[in-house]
Amino acid sequence: MSSSDDDMPLVASRRQPNGVNGAHPPLSASTVSPKTDAAVGKKPSTNGNVMPAMPKLEEEDVAMNDIAPATNGAKRRTHSNRPSFAEPESSDDDKPLSKKRKTQPRPSKALETDSDDEPLAAKSNGLPTKAHTLSAGDLGENSDSDTPLTTKLAEQKQDIMKKAEKTAKAIKKEEAKEVTKKPASKSKKVKKEDSSDDEPLSRKSKTASASKAKQAKTEPSASKTTAKGKAKAVKKEETEDPEDGEEGEEEMAWWNNPMHSDGENKWATLQHSGVVFPPPYQPLPKNVKLKYDGAPVSLHPDAEEVASFFGGMLNSTHNVENPTFQKNFFADFKEILKKTGGATGSNGDKVAIKEFSKCDFKPIFEYYDAQREAKKSLSKEEKKKIKAEKDEAEAPYQFCLWDGKKQKVGNFRVEPPGLFRGRGDHPKTGKVKTRVQPEQITINIGKEATVPAPPEGHKWKEVKHDRTGTWLAMWQENINGNFKYVMLAANSDIKGRSDFEKFEKARRLKGKIDDIRSAYRRDLKAEMMVDRQRATAMYLIDTLALRAGNEKGEDEADTVGCCSLKYENITLQEPSTVIFDFLGKDSIRFHESYEVDKQVFKNLKIFKKAPKKEGDQVFDRLTTTALNKHLSNLMPGLTAKVFRTYNASWTFAQLLKDIKPGGTVAEQVKNYNDANRKVAILCNHRRTVGATHAASMEKMEDRIKAVKYQAWRIKQMMIDVDPKIKKKKGADWFELPEGIDQEWVLEHQAFLIEEQKTKITRKFEKDNEKLKSEGEKEMKSKELTERLEAVKELEQKFKKENKSKKVEAEGKSPTLENLQAKLEKVEQRAATMETQALDKESNKEVALGTSKINYIDPRLTVVFCKRFNVPIEKFFSKTLREKFQWAVESTTEDWDF
Known part of the structure; x- marks a missing residue:
C-alpha cells in the first residue's frame, strides 16, 4: 500500500461515528515521528492502559482485577443482555477488563443463575478474571515444573519458526540450483525428443493425448491400477447409470493431474433438481395448547408454530434458560402475535400475552416428546x-x-x-x-x-x-x-480440488516464509504509520495465529479479529506482555496473555496513544482488504488465512517427526491427539466445555472402574485355584483397586444384575419381532421367565461372594495360566480406557476437529497412520475419508509437507 493511502477518508468512514455530533474517532498520525518513537521507547506511557511489570506471583493468588485496575474511564457500547450462565469462554464484552469473569469452567450450579442484575463477581463465584493460561496438567501433559503449557508451546513454536525459515532458505538454494541446471537439461531433452514448441496448441494436445493413451496401454502403473479399481467400486456403489460407464476411469483420480483447465469458469454445463423444502407446519391437536397465567390459549397457526419452536426444546436447558435466548424469542413471539391477531381464551376473549414468566410451554413439550418417543419405539x-x-x-x-x-x-x-x-x-x-x-x-x-x-x-x-x-x-x-x-x-471433485489447492498454497508459502517474515520485521520500525500497523498485524497473525477479522455492523455479533481490534481489547503490561480480551469467531471469548517482540509492544503503545479511547480501533489505518492485497503482492493467492493453514500444517509436521514408533494403537492415537492439541492451542482453536462433559467423564470413570473390578475378580479366582499364590504375589496385589470400595462394589453388582435383565428382555422381544415378521408363532412369556433364571443365578452368586469374601473360579477346569492370560487382556483394556479418558479430558477446551479438518494438511494424518500402523478410521470418519479421498489415495509414507 502506498503512503497516500494513509489519509484515505474511506478508512475513517468505515467505522461507526463516535463522539459529539457524530464526529469520527481520531486517526493515528500518518507517520511515526522520531520524537514519538524515542519517547515511547524510553518510559512507560500513561496512555493505552499500559501497566507496570508485576512481581511473579502464584497463579491462584493473582486475579486480573488485582493486576489491572480499570484505566478506561468510559463504558463500552452495549449490545443485548448476555446470559449470566454462559459457557466458560463466553464474553462479558461490555465490561472493563478488570471486571471480566474467569474463562475457566464454572460449577454446573452457575447454569441456574438467571439474574442479569447480579454483580459479575457473584455470578462467577468470586473467581479471578485472569487471562486464560493452560497448564500442562490441564491438557494431560507430563509436567515437571509450574510453567504453563502455553509458555512451553510458545518457546517450542519459536524453535519451529526458526526451523521453517532455515527450510525456506534451503528450498531457495535448491530452486537456484535447478534454475542453473535447467538450460542444459532442456537442450538434452530437445536432442532426445522431438520438440513441439512451434506446434499449434490443438495439434500439441492431440499428440500428447495419443502419447498418453499409448503409454497407458503399454505401461500401466500400480497407482493407476489401484485408482481404477477404487473408482469402479465407487461408481458401482453410487449408481448403475450407463452414462457413468462411459466416463474415463482415470477421471475419478483427478489428484493425479489436479490442474484446472480454466481459471475463471468452473463449469460448462450444469443440471440439477433444485432444493428440498421442509414440510409445512402441522398444527397441534386441539387439546394441546400454550398456557398463559395458568389458562390454555388459542393461537393463529403461524403464532402457534413459533410457540412450538420454544416448547419443543424445553429439554435443551442451556438454551431455554438463557436470559438472552428468552428475551429474543419472546420479542419475536410478541411480534408474530401482533401480526396474527393475538391470543384468545377458552371463551373467545382476547388474552394479552405480556410476560414471558406467565407462559407455560410444558403441554407443547410433552406432546412433541411423546412423538419423539413413539418414533424411537418403531420397529427396525x-x-x-x-x-x-x-x-x-x-x-x-x-x-x-x-x-x-x-x-x-x-x-x-x-x-x-x-x-x-x-x-x-x-x-x-x-x-x-x-x-x-x-x-x-x-x-x-x-x-x-x-x-x-x-x-x-x-x-x-x-x-x-x-x-x-x-x-x-x-x-x-x-x-x-x-x-x-x-x-x-x-x-x-470440485470440493476436493478446492481443498487440495488450499493446502498446496500453504506448502508454497513454505519456500517464501523467511522473506515475508524478514520484510514485516523490518517494517515494524517503518516511518509510515500504515506500514508499521500492517507489519504489526502480520506479526500477530503469523506468530499468535490471530484471525484477520472483518468489519461488523451494529446489529451483528460484536466479534473482532486482528485488524478490527479496539482500544479496550488489548491491555499492555510492561515490559512486553499483551493481554487480549475480545469476542472471537462464533462469539467465543478470546482472553489470552502473550509475551511479544519488544518492538511490537512499543508499536501497540503508539497505536493506543491519546487521544484514542474506548471504541477506537487500534489498527485504524489498516483494513483486511488492504492487508490481503499487500500479501498477494508477496505471493500470488496469499491471504492472512493462509498463514493459519501453513503454521498449523508446518507445526504438526515438525511435531510428527518427534513421535517415536512402537506402542499400542491407543497410545499412538493419544500421541497424534497430543500433537493436534498443541497445534489447536497455538492456532487458538478453543471451544466451550460441553454441557454434558462432566457427566460423560463420570460415566467413563465408572466404566474404567468396572473393568478394574473385573480384573480384581479374576485375581480372586486365581486364589481359588491356587491359594499359595496370595503369599507368592503379596496381599497388596489382591486388594481392591484405588477408588473402589465395598459400597461401590454393591452398587456395581446391582447395575450388572439390572443390565443382564434388560439384555435378556430385549433379546426376547427382538426374537419375537423376527418371528412375527416371518409369519411364525411368537414365544410365550414362559420362555422369558426361563431365560431370566440366569439373572437370579448372578444375584445369588454376588450374595455368596459378598458373604464369604471369596470368588469361585469360572469356566471348565480353570488354570492359573488361563486366568493370567485373561487378566492381562482385561488390564490392557483398562489401560486403553484410561488413555482414552485422559485424552478426552485434555480435549475438553480444545477444538481438535477444527485443526484436523480445516488447517492441518490431511496428507499428514495419512502419513502418521501409515508410519505407525494406525487405522485411518481412528481420525477420519467415513464422511471425512470421502472428503479427503485425494489425500488417502495419493499419499505415501515418506511424503513431507
Whole structure:
C-alpha cells in the first residue's frame, strides 16, 4: 500500500461515528515521528492502559482485577443482555477488563443463575478474571515444573519458526540450483525428443493425448491400477447409470493431474433438481395448547408454530434458560402475535400475552416428546421403510450433472424454520428463523438445462447462469442477513480440488516464509504509520495465529479479529506482555496473555496513544482488504488465512517427526491427539466445555472402574485355584483397586444384575419381532421367565461372594495360566480406557476437529497412520475419508509437507 493511502477518508468512514455530533474517532498520525518513537521507547506511557511489570506471583493468588485496575474511564457500547450462565469462554464484552469473569469452567450450579442484575463477581463465584493460561496438567501433559503449557508451546513454536525459515532458505538454494541446471537439461531433452514448441496448441494436445493413451496401454502403473479399481467400486456403489460407464476411469483420480483447465469458469454445463423444502407446519391437536397465567390459549397457526419452536426444546436447558435466548424469542413471539391477531381464551376473549414468566410451554413439550418417543419405539422394519420413502423422494436432489459428470450435492435441503441458537455468546440467540420461501431463492444452472420447477403457486426469485460460481442455489437468511448456498458435497471433485489447492498454497508459502517474515520485521520500525500497523498485524497473525477479522455492523455479533481490534481489547503490561480480551469467531471469548517482540509492544503503545479511547480501533489505518492485497503482492493467492493453514500444517509436521514408533494403537492415537492439541492451542482453536462433559467423564470413570473390578475378580479366582499364590504375589496385589470400595462394589453388582435383565428382555422381544415378521408363532412369556433364571443365578452368586469374601473360579477346569492370560487382556483394556479418558479430558477446551479438518494438511494424518500402523478410521470418519479421498489415495509414507 502506498503512503497516500494513509489519509484515505474511506478508512475513517468505515467505522461507526463516535463522539459529539457524530464526529469520527481520531486517526493515528500518518507517520511515526522520531520524537514519538524515542519517547515511547524510553518510559512507560500513561496512555493505552499500559501497566507496570508485576512481581511473579502464584497463579491462584493473582486475579486480573488485582493486576489491572480499570484505566478506561468510559463504558463500552452495549449490545443485548448476555446470559449470566454462559459457557466458560463466553464474553462479558461490555465490561472493563478488570471486571471480566474467569474463562475457566464454572460449577454446573452457575447454569441456574438467571439474574442479569447480579454483580459479575457473584455470578462467577468470586473467581479471578485472569487471562486464560493452560497448564500442562490441564491438557494431560507430563509436567515437571509450574510453567504453563502455553509458555512451553510458545518457546517450542519459536524453535519451529526458526526451523521453517532455515527450510525456506534451503528450498531457495535448491530452486537456484535447478534454475542453473535447467538450460542444459532442456537442450538434452530437445536432442532426445522431438520438440513441439512451434506446434499449434490443438495439434500439441492431440499428440500428447495419443502419447498418453499409448503409454497407458503399454505401461500401466500400480497407482493407476489401484485408482481404477477404487473408482469402479465407487461408481458401482453410487449408481448403475450407463452414462457413468462411459466416463474415463482415470477421471475419478483427478489428484493425479489436479490442474484446472480454466481459471475463471468452473463449469460448462450444469443440471440439477433444485432444493428440498421442509414440510409445512402441522398444527397441534386441539387439546394441546400454550398456557398463559395458568389458562390454555388459542393461537393463529403461524403464532402457534413459533410457540412450538420454544416448547419443543424445553429439554435443551442451556438454551431455554438463557436470559438472552428468552428475551429474543419472546420479542419475536410478541411480534408474530401482533401480526396474527393475538391470543384468545377458552371463551373467545382476547388474552394479552405480556410476560414471558406467565407462559407455560410444558403441554407443547410433552406432546412433541411423546412423538419423539413413539418414533424411537418403531420397529427396525418401520424405520427402514420410512427412510427408504424419504430417500426415494430426495433421490433426484442428491446428485447433479456437472460438465456431464454425476456429482453428489451437499446441503440440498432448505433449513427448516426454528429458533436461532448461534455459537458462544451470540447476542441474537433465540430469535426466530423464518420459513424460507421459493421467492427468496436464486437458482444457478446451465443455460441449456431445464430449470427445476418451484412448488405449486410459487416462483423462484431469480435464475442465473453463473459459470464462475460453484453454488447451485442461494438465499438470504433473516437473522444475520447471511447468504446460504447449496454446494456440492465434500467428496465431490470440485470440493476436493478446492481443498487440495488450499493446502498446496500453504506448502508454497513454505519456500517464501523467511522473506515475508524478514520484510514485516523490518517494517515494524517503518516511518509510515500504515506500514508499521500492517507489519504489526502480520506479526500477530503469523506468530499468535490471530484471525484477520472483518468489519461488523451494529446489529451483528460484536466479534473482532486482528485488524478490527479496539482500544479496550488489548491491555499492555510492561515490559512486553499483551493481554487480549475480545469476542472471537462464533462469539467465543478470546482472553489470552502473550509475551511479544519488544518492538511490537512499543508499536501497540503508539497505536493506543491519546487521544484514542474506548471504541477506537487500534489498527485504524489498516483494513483486511488492504492487508490481503499487500500479501498477494508477496505471493500470488496469499491471504492472512493462509498463514493459519501453513503454521498449523508446518507445526504438526515438525511435531510428527518427534513421535517415536512402537506402542499400542491407543497410545499412538493419544500421541497424534497430543500433537493436534498443541497445534489447536497455538492456532487458538478453543471451544466451550460441553454441557454434558462432566457427566460423560463420570460415566467413563465408572466404566474404567468396572473393568478394574473385573480384573480384581479374576485375581480372586486365581486364589481359588491356587491359594499359595496370595503369599507368592503379596496381599497388596489382591486388594481392591484405588477408588473402589465395598459400597461401590454393591452398587456395581446391582447395575450388572439390572443390565443382564434388560439384555435378556430385549433379546426376547427382538426374537419375537423376527418371528412375527416371518409369519411364525411368537414365544410365550414362559420362555422369558426361563431365560431370566440366569439373572437370579448372578444375584445369588454376588450374595455368596459378598458373604464369604471369596470368588469361585469360572469356566471348565480353570488354570492359573488361563486366568493370567485373561487378566492381562482385561488390564490392557483398562489401560486403553484410561488413555482414552485422559485424552478426552485434555480435549475438553480444545477444538481438535477444527485443526484436523480445516488447517492441518490431511496428507499428514495419512502419513502418521501409515508410519505407525494406525487405522485411518481412528481420525477420519467415513464422511471425512470421502472428503479427503485425494489425500488417502495419493499419499505415501515418506511424503513431507
